[in-house]
Amino acid sequence: MQILDGNLVSKATKEALTLKVAQLKAQGKKVPHLAAVLVGNNGASETYVGAKVKACEEIGYKSTLLRYDDDISEFKLLEAIEGLNNDPDVDGILVQLPLPKHISDEKVINTIAASKDVDGFHPISVGKMVQGLSTFIPATPYGIMLLLKHYNIDTAGKQAVVIGRSNIVGRPMSILLSANTNPGNCTVTICHSHTKNLKELCLSADIIVAALGRPEFVKEDMVKEGAIVIDVGISRVPDATKKKGFALKGDVNFAEVSPKCSFITPVPGGVGPMTIAALMQNTYKACEDKNVL
Numbered sequence: 001m002q003i004l005d006g007n008l009v010s011k012a013t014k015e016a017l018t019l020k021v022a023q024l025k026a027q028g029k030k031v032p033h034l035a036a037v038l039v040g041n042n043g044a045s046e047t048y049v050g051a052k053v054k055a056c057e058e059i060g061y062k063s064t065l066l067r068y069d070d071d072i073s074e075f076k077l078l079e080a081i082e083g084l085n086n087d088p089d090v091d092g093i094l095v096q097l098p099l100p101k102h103i104s105d106e107k108v109i110n111t112i113a114a115s116k117d118v119d120g121f122h123p124i125s126v127g128k129m130v131q132g133l134s135t136f137i138p139a140t141p142y143g144i145m146l147l148l149k150h151y152n153i154d155t156a157g158k159q160a161v162v163i164g165r166s167n168i169v170g171r172p173m174s175i176l177l178s179a180n181t182n183p184g185n186c187t188v189t190i191c192h193s194h195t196k197n198l199k200e201l202c203l204s205a206d207i208i209v210a211a212l213g214r215p216e217f218v219k220e221d222m223v224k225e226g227a228i229v230i231d232v233g234i235s236r237v238p239d240a241t242k243k244k245g246f247a248l249k250g251d252v253n254f255a256e257v258s259p260k261c262s263f264i265t266p267v268p269g270g271v272g273p274m275t276i277a278a279l280m281q282n283t284y285k286a287c288e289d290k291n292v293l
């Protein structure tokens, strides 16, 4: 069994971007600028946005964090996004989800200029991804593809089961794994809460991507010998022994499942850091595309 080390690959990806930024600076060119929008003070969202801003600093990107109280009106938030769309210095915009209930995720995502949509959630980005055109790929699935590529994992012809069909993880993951690319060329089954024979499907899978948000859902008796298991889940489970009062758990029971795997991602230290690295790649692309035009 080999661990797919997201910390290691994320570090290498960020180091490569750091070099590119140094070159841009040496040529007197603009460096990538990511604007992050955070509404409210959800603990997990604060952590994710903090990690994204920190990654920008490490690489040498410019970053701006716009913070709003959770009672901001939808109109005001959309206005703020329009402001970022119209700011020529801003290359990428990310709005941390989830948003308060009175704000429509869909309206917010659709308001972000497609050319600055570094989260890859805008319908234009999604449409281009489905067609295999150059675009912003949603960061978590993109990070998983970068991880598979780094470890030279041959996915062609493999049976892949993706558990979860969200627009940010499961659905784009299924599209990328089925694309005629490397990694890719899998035969993909996408599962959700209505799937009846999930255990049988998982047992037949060469690759399992667990993205359902149910701690330790995937157990030893659901995984075949030699499978590749990608654990996307991050759940905060109460744990009095931890300083913060919670432990982070993936969607896979790592202790049970890992001995059967050829490759597996840990939680933490697997998909999470790769998500940040992929966002940084997308931000570089946003700036690069603009310089080309």
Ligand SMILES: NC(=O)c1ccc[n+]([C@@H]2O[C@H](COP(=O)([O-])OP(=O)(O)OC[C@H]3O[C@@H](n4cnc5c(N)ncnc54)[C@H](OP(=O)(O)O)[C@@H]3O)[C@@H](O)[C@H]2O)c1
Residues within 6 Å of the ligand: 140, 163, 164, 165, 166, 167, 168, 169, 170, 191, 192, 193, 194, 195, 198, 211, 212, 213, 214, 232, 233, 234, 235, 271, 272, 273, 275
């Ligand atoms: N590592 C990272 O960087 C990263 C990034 C994003 C998300 N995550 C984590 O990944 C997990 C999933 O996130 P998400 O945003 O995709 O979640 P989500 O929007 O809640 O989607 C969950 C999906 O799982 C399906 N599902 C739920 N229970 C199921 C069950 N018992 N059997 C089969 N399918 C089931 C749901 O089916 P229905 O569609 O039928 O409801 C849904 O499609 C969460 O733990 C999240 O925190 C991690």
